[in-house]
Amino acid sequence: xxDRYDPQQIEKKWQEHWEQEALFKVSTDPSLPKFYCxxxxxxxxxxxxxxxxxxxxxxxxxxxxxxxxxxxxxxPMGWDAFGMPAENAAIKHGVQPADWTYDNISLMKAQIKxxxxxxxxxxxxxxxxxxxxxxxxxxxxxxxxxxxxxxxSSFVNWCPSCETVLANEQVISGLCWRCDTxxxxxxxxxxxxxxxxxxxxxxxxxDSLSGWPxxxxxxxxxxxGRSEGVEVEFKVExxxxxxxxxxxxxxxxxxxxxxSIARKHPLVRKxxxxxxxxxxxxxxxxxxxxxxxxxxxxxxxxxLNGERLPVWASNFVLMEYGTGAIMAVPAHxxxxxxxxxxxxxxxxxxxxxxxxxxxxxxxxxxxxxxxTKAYEDDGVLVNxxxxxxxRSDEARSRIAEFLEKEALGRRVVNYxxxxxxxxxxxxxxxxxxxxxxxxxxxVPVPEDELPVILPTKVPVTGTGIPSLSEIKDFTGTxxxxxxxxxxxxxxxxxxxxxxxxxxxxxCSPKTGDRPVDxxxxxxxxxxxxxxxxxxxxxxxxxxxxxFTKVLKEIGIxxxxxxFKRLLTQGMVIKDGAKMxxxxxxxxxPDYLITKYGVDTVRLFCLFAAPPEKDLDWSDQGVEGxxxxxxxxxxxxxxxHALLSGREDTQNIFSQMSSRASGLLRxxxxxxxxxxxxxxxxxxxNTAIASLMELVNEISACTPSxxxxxxxxxxxxxxxxxxxxxxxxxxxxxLWSALGHDRSILHEAWPVWDEKLTMEDEIELxxxxxxxxxxxxxxxxxxxxxxxxxxxxxxxxIAGLMKGKTIKKVxxxxxxxxxxxx
RNA sequence: GCCGCUGUGGCGGAAUUGGCAGACGCGCACGACUCAAAAUCGUGUGGGGAAACCCGUGUCGGUUCGACUCCGACCAGCGGCACCA
Numbered sequence: 001x002x003d004r005y006d007p008q009q010i011e012k013k014w015q016e017h018w019e020q021e022a023l024f025k026v027s028t029d030p031s032l033p034k035f036y037c038x039x040x041x042x043x044x045x046x047x048x049x050x051x052x053x054x055x056x057x058x059x060x061x062x063x064x065x066x067x068x069x070x071x072x073x074x075x076p077m078g079w080d081a082f083g084m085p086a087e088n089a090a091i092k093h094g095v096q097p098a099d100w101t102y103d104n105i106s107l108m109k110a111q112i113k114x115x116x117x118x119x120x121x122x123x124x125x126x127x128x129x130x131x132x133x134x135x136x137x138x139x140x141x142x143x144x145x146x147x148x149x150x151x152x153s154s155f156v157n158w159c160p161s162c163e164t165v166l167a168n169e170q171v172i173s174g175l176c177w178r179c180d181t182x183x184x185x186x187x188x189x190x191x192x193x194x195x196x197x198x199x200x201x202x203x204x205x206x207d208s209l210s211g212w213p214x215x216x217x218x219x220x221x222x223x224x225g226r227s228e229g230v231e232v233e234f235k236v237e238x239x240x241x242x243x244x245x246x247x248x249x250x251x252x253x254x255x256x257x258x259x260s261i262a263r264k265h266p267l268v269r270k271x272x273x274x275x276x277x278x279x280x281x282x283x284x285x286x287x288x289x290x291x292x293x294x295x296x297x298x299x300x301x302x303x304l305n306g307e308r309l310p311v312w313a314s315n316f317v318l319m320e321y322g323t324g325a326i327m328a329v330p331a332h333x334x335x336x337x338x339x340x341x342x343x344x345x346x347x348x349x350x351x352x353x354x355x356x357x358x359x360x361x362x363x364x365x366x367x368x369x370x371x372t373k374a375y376e377d378d379g380v381l382v383n384x385x386x387x388x389x390x391r392s393d394e395a396r397s398r399i400a401e402f403l404e405k406e407a408l409g410r411r412v413v414n415y416x417x418x419x420x421x422x423x424x425x426x427x428x429x430x431x432x433x434x435x436x437x438x439x440x441x442x443v444p445v446p447e448d449e450l451p452v453i454l455p456t457k458v459p460v461t462g463t464g465i466p467s468l469s470e471i472k473d474f475t476g477t478x479x480x481x482x483x484x485x486x487x488x489x490x491x492x493x494x495x496x497x498x499x500x501x502x503x504x505x506x507c508s509p510k511t512g513d514r515p516v517d518x519x520x521x522x523x524x525x526x527x528x529x530x531x532x533x534x535x536x537x538x539x540x541x542x543x544x545x546x547f548t549k550v551l552k553e554i555g556i557x558x559x560x561x562x563f564k565r566l567l568t569q570g571m572v573i574k575d576g577a578k579m580x581x582x583x584x585x586x587x588x589p590d591y592l593i594t595k596y597g598v599d600t601v602r603l604f605c606l607f608a609a610p611p612e613k614d615l616d617w618s619d620q621g622v623e624g625x626x627x628x629x630x631x632x633x634x635x636x637x638x639x640h641a642l643l644s645g646r647e648d649t650q651n652i653f654s655q656m657s658s659r660a661s662g663l664l665r666x667x668x669x670x671x672x673x674x675x676x677x678x679x680x681x682x683x684x685n686t687a688i689a690s691l692m693e694l695v696n697e698i699s700a701c702t703p704s705x706x707x708x709x710x711x712x713x714x715x716x717x718x719x720x721x722x723x724x725x726x727x728x729x730x731x732x733x734l735w736s737a738l739g740h741d742r743s744i745l746h747e748a749w750p751v752w753d754e755k756l757t758m759e760d761e762i763e764l765x766x767x768x769x770x771x772x773x774x775x776x777x778x779x780x781x782x783x784x785x786x787x788x789x790x791x792x793x794x795x796x797i798a799g800l801m802k803g804k805t806i807k808k809v810x811x812x813x814x815x816x817x818x819x820x821x
Numbered sequence: 822g823c824c825g826c827u828g829u830g831g832c833g834g835a836a837u838u839g840g841c842a843g844a845c846g847c848g849c850a851c852g853a854c855u856c857a858a859a860a861u862c863g864u865g866u867g868g869g870g871a872a873a874c875c876c877g878u879g880u881c882g883g884u885u886c887g888a889c890u891c892c893g894a895c896c897a898g899c900g901g902c903a904c905c906a
């Protein structure tokens with residue numbers, strides 16, 4: 001054994017060993033309990049960064065830990081290989097997007113392999129592989145048949161920089177999720193997935209996601225945005241039209257003073273004949289800041305009280321939500337209030353705050369004073385005819401009932417969630433498998449003609465890549481229905497389609513005749529632990545849940561939720577900011593691995609913070625991690641002669657020095673702590689801290705009595721076993737130095753003996769009135785009276801107690817005595 | 822504006838159920854080894870104070886024998902949503 005820890009030498013050796021022994025290859029084996037551990041697969045940008053490293057290391061520790069616990073562990077890796085950057089790189093460097101992508105994959109794979117991750121590389125997939133994306137096309141056809149995929153023209157989000165449309169989830173605060181360009185609206189004919197027909201199920205099943213961080217579940221619930229209300233028809237005076245309005249506040253119906261409809265509402269054209277008015281409506285600002293509107297000249301009738309309400313076209317009513325029209329109640333809706341104030345429209349109070357003592361904020365208005373802002377809370381109805389005097393919640397159901405009975409309206413549920421637009425006007429993606437025929441219209445490509453292959457040799461120029469529509473070999477085809485000439489759909493699919501089911505493909509990546517092998521999927525799924533960034537809280541995670549539900553409906557899989565537990569790891573921060581090229585605070589994993597060895601990098605990533613929190617990068621902290629591993633190495637080296645080649649059959653120690661018996665207890669306590677820290681939300685930082693304590697204690701121990709050596713051997717072995725998922729290379733090397741032939745991965749995870757974790761002496765804390773006054777060592781397990789006696793006998797306490805009367809004495813077993821005077 | 826999360830030494834972070842605040846590490850200081858330095862090892866390290874002691878988990882209040890932990894109000898920082906009717 002070398003006297004110095006040399007990570008470069010041992011890491012390479014063990015990585016080769018693992019590969020030769022095929023240690024991470026797994027197969028379906030129903031006789032074994034399974035564990036599916038998955039990290040979000042990367043986009044092959046070319047280089048691994050610290051965020052990837054942290055993500056994969058966390059997953060690797062979990063996978064190795066579960067394997068040692070006897071689970072059959074599926075731990076795969078692959079590539080989210082379609083997407084824009086390949087096109088940009090192609091333009092910049094004059095290469096084929098496909099070549100660029102596959103080159104990056106091999107570069108990144110080599111980098112990832114240096115981290116020593118326990119992947120079954122036989123299951124590697126790349127979404128740009130025709131054998132993968134053909135199933136995207138296959139799912140699309142199934143969904144088309146079921147009416148879950150459809151084409152429609154609508155205003156959609158357009159990113160001028162990416163030159164493609166974006167789904168709602170992909171617009172973050174008005175900016176493109178990928179390039180931060182301001183998104184505009186553009187009318188497009190495009191394909192949608194009907195995610196809204198699963199809105200209720202997606203929402204309801206949020207309740208079952210107990211293994212997910214609560215905030216992610218909340219974000220999904222909010223995104224789906226279910227709200228219950230009523231649709232009410234307001235007849236247009238003097239016309240054969242009615243304006244359908246959606247509201248959740250039917251209790252404020254009597255307070256409506258005007259009706260407001262979206263600029264793009266189809267009724268606008270019908271109601272407005274005056275060209276001047278029409279021009280003013282069209283000129284309304286798109287800026288969501290200021291509320292603007294134009295009186296259409298028409299009036300609508302409130303179905304409850306027959307009042308005439310002016311109809312306004314305004315810029316703050318969304319066409320996409322509800323019915324695209326609202327009843328405006330300025331007294332009880334802040335937006336309507338602002339609008340009414342601007343245009344001098346009346347304000348009519350119909351909800352009075354509950355008795356004053358409960359009112360949070362009163363904004364006046366009850367006795368005719370001018371109000372300063374809308375009262376939006378619930379209260380008691382006033383000025384509402386037969387409904388006056390009811391509480392808001394009661395009034396909502398009574399009015400809804402009444403509207404339904406009189407056929408004036410009906411109860412409805414609305415969602416904020418919109419259908420998922422999946423067409424992308426880009427080259428590097430999955431071709432959408434339909435053709436357009438002049439006589440037959442839209443015709444799906446027959447299943448047996450899949451995959452529709454994306455051409456991988458395209459004319460790349462310095463200014464751009466042609467869209468598929470410009471590649472004649474691709475577009476020209478014949479109609480599968482009539483055999484006549486036809487042209488292919490030239491939009492490709494959103495890459496989020498690719499990542500919505502890749503975790504299923506890993507279960508049987510080579511299955512050729514169908515997307516997944518049902519047996520493999522029913523054994524491995526769902527994913528037991530999924531790990532990735534919080535940025536996908538709605539995007540990828542929502543789409544994957546949707547896809548899972550669709551696949552269940554199609555009959556491919558039997559369950560409805562893909563990810564049992566989710567861990568959203570924090571960002572890697574340096575100098576107070578997320579690592580980025582522009583900030584110049586990037587730390588290169590490769591450089592660190594060369595300098596310190598990957599075990600050090602792994603250990604630091606795990607030790608510096610619990611996985612869900614941001615990790616503050618510290619170069620000195622890395623030194624500390626490196627120092628710790630060297631200390632473990634030195635420790636084994638120091639006792640090497642005593643330790644190697646002996647395997648104790650039983651760990652019973654009768655003759656021990658007192659120091660050694662303390663070490664036995666510490667060892668069992670450490671096994672317990674490390675195990676519990678991993679089980680309890682993967683808190684590797686505290687697990688490592690307790691391992692450090694154990695190493696410190698072993699280092700302080702010099703064997704003297706007969707069994708001391710045996711115990712030392714036991715403690716060091718346990719220590720190496722506990723360290724092995726965290727820093728696997730050094731653990732393997734030390735394990736072999738300790739005289740073992742086979743990989744430490746075959747060893748069982750250590751178990752502790754609860755009896756041996758108990759302290760036989762404890763430090764009793766003595767408080768007077770809750771303040772710490774003294775401490776005394778006592779035997780564990782003494783009864784309360786004896787403990788009290790010991791406390792009062794303590795000279796310091798006796799002195800302080802002089803002349804005081806005892807009111808009460810509280811004894812907490814094994815911990816403290818509090819004397820109240 | 823609404824919803825959510827987080828506030829603990831010089832720094833990263835600990836503290837199972839309300840029971841010794843600051844585990845472990847970094848940094849710093851001193852010491853050993855060395856001609857010297859690095860590395861390594863050892864000791865110390867929340868603040869104040871010579872000490873006894875006092876103060877201390879964002880702020881203020883409450884519950885309790887006892888509060889980083891529970892309750893109420895507020896302040897600060899971060900994140901999500903933002904005309905969703």
